[in-house]
Amino acid sequence: xxxxxxxxxxxxxxxxxxxxxxxxxxxxxxxxxxxxxxxxxxxxxxxxxxxxxxxxxxxxxxxxxxxxxxxxxxxxxxxxxxxxxxxxxxxxxxxxxxxxxxxxxxxxxxxxxxxxxxxxxxxxxxxxxxxxxxxxxxxxxxxxxxxxxxxxxxxxxxxxxxxxxxxxxxxxxxxxxxxxxxxxxxxxxxxxxxxxxxxxxxxxxxxxxxxxxxxxxxxxxxxxxxxxxxxxxxxxxxxxxxxxxxxxxxxxxxxxxxxxxxxxxxxxxxxxxxxxxxxxxxxxxxxxxxxxxxxxxxxxxxxxxxxxxxxxxxxxxxxxxxxxxxxx
Ligand code: AMP
Ligand code: MG
Numbered sequence: 001x002x003x004x005x006x007x008x009x010x011x012x013x014x015x016x017x018x019x020x021x022x023x024x025x026x027x028x029x030x031x032x033x034x035x036x037x038x039x040x041x042x043x044x045x046x047x048x049x050x051x052x053x054x055x056x057x058x059x060x061x062x063x064x065x066x067x068x069x070x071x072x073x074x075x076x077x078x079x080x081x082x083x084x085x086x087x088x089x090x091x092x093x094x095x096x097x098x099x100x101x102x103x104x105x106x107x108x109x110x111x112x113x114x115x116x117x118x119x120x121x122x123x124x125x126x127x128x129x130x131x132x133x134x135x136x137x138x139x140x141x142x143x144x145x146x147x148x149x150x151x152x153x154x155x156x157x158x159x160x161x162x163x164x165x166x167x168x169x170x171x172x173x174x175x176x177x178x179x180x181x182x183x184x185x186x187x188x189x190x191x192x193x194x195x196x197x198x199x200x201x202x203x204x205x206x207x208x209x210x211x212x213x214x215x216x217x218x219x220x221x222x223x224x225x226x227x228x229x230x231x232x233x234x235x236x237x238x239x240x241x242x243x244x245x246x247x248x249x250x251x252x253x254x255x256x257x258x259x260x261x262x263x264x265x266x267x268x269x270x271x272x273x274x275x276x277x278x279x280x281x282x283x284x285x286x287x288x289x290x291x292x293x294x295x296x297x298x299x300x301x302x303x304x305x306x307x308x309x310x311x312x313x314x315x316x317x318x319x320x321x322x323x324x325x326x327x328x
Contacts, residue, residue, distance in 0.1 A: 001160055003155060003158065003160055003161070003164070005151050007167055008027070008126065008127065012126050015164055015166055024047050025165075027165075027166040028166055028168025029168075030091070030092055030120050032147040032171055032173075032174070034119075034137035035051065035140035037136055039060075039103040039107055039134040039135060039136040040104060040133065041104060053142055055143070055221075057109045059221065060106075062134045062135065063137050064116065065129045084204055093117070093195040094179045095182045096114070096115045096180065096181045096190065098113060098183055099111075115179060116134075127166055140154045140157070141153070144229050146228050146230055153289075153293055170286075173193075173285060177191075178192060178193030179193070187204050187208070189209045189210060190219055192319055228289070229324060233300060233302070234302045234324070235301060235302075235303045236304050237306070238306055240269055243269065243272075243305050256298065257299060258298055259272055259273070259304075260277060261276075261304070262276075264308075277291065279309070280309070281314040288324075
């Protein structure tokens with residue numbers, strides 16, 4: 001199959017036709033690119049799992065346009081969730097509700113909840129309006145690989161396997177949406193992202209963060225899987241000194257070490273190839289995945305130095321950073 005890459009606006013009507021015909025289409029969002037299919041169709045949704053090699057127990061997020069009445073897909077919502085919707089949607093916040101059981105059972109993998117998101121990207125909105133269906137979409141990468149933040153990244157993973165990629169340029173957010181459980185008496189973050197705990201608490205009054213206990217069945221199955229992995233050897237360290245030792249050893253073996261770190265550490269890394277993450281949380285979120293994909297192309301050993309920034313979106317950035325380098 002030929003994989004077309006079309007500018008999002010020019011390709012939206014073809015994309016909508018393909019979705020209605022049960023095909024899978026990749027599209028731009030403000031977080032990362034998504035791999036979408038008609039959420040009402042068992043067959044179409046199952047194609048997503050097969051294409052990605054995604055475990056059958058890792059549920060999908062349903063994407064809808066800003067005027068879609070999400071109450072038709074869910075079984076009631078607490079007052080704080082309605083307030084959060086008004087405050088943060090469209091935007092990079094996924095809300096988990098009791099499901100009304102209207103979409104394919106393969107979307108939620110047997111959970112009685114449904115995760116819904118209204119992306120703010122103009123490209124995503126235009127495509128979803130044209131389609132006017134709930135579109136189930138995980139990130140458009142092969143399972144376990146680094147999430148895609150350009151149409152080129154999607155092409156690298158799915159060339160010849162999907163008919164269309166809607167190119168909306170580079171994703172400005174850069175990491176996946178915050179996943180928020182809205183089934184309890186207070187909201188609880190299942191996955192950290194660009195909408196932070198402080199932002200949510202300022203509207204909902206309170207906000208918890210779910211931490212999986214050992215041996216427990218995960219509430220958000222995706223968090224239990226290895227994720228975001230560059231396809232080269234990796235090492236995680238805390239200081240420039242440690243990174244330089246590892247880099248020297250790799251050079252002696254005839255390899256190519258590359259160090260990924262925040263801007264402030266660069267002056268201490270003379271004589272070794274580096275990738276600059278930036279110095280604010282937002283910048284690091286925006287650059288992380290593109291740099292991990294560049295790192296896997298250029299390095300035999302990609303060495304990450306843990307960023308020291310904290311607060312705001314850094315909880316989400318640190319989570320992806322550490323997991324990309326094999327830590328939990
Ligand atoms: P991805 O779109 O690839 O970033 O993955 C979607 C994330 O949302 C995964 O971590 C899933 O486990 C999580 N998710 C999707 N649906 C649900 C749900 N109903 N309850 C809890 N987590 C969910
Ligand atoms: Mg993903």
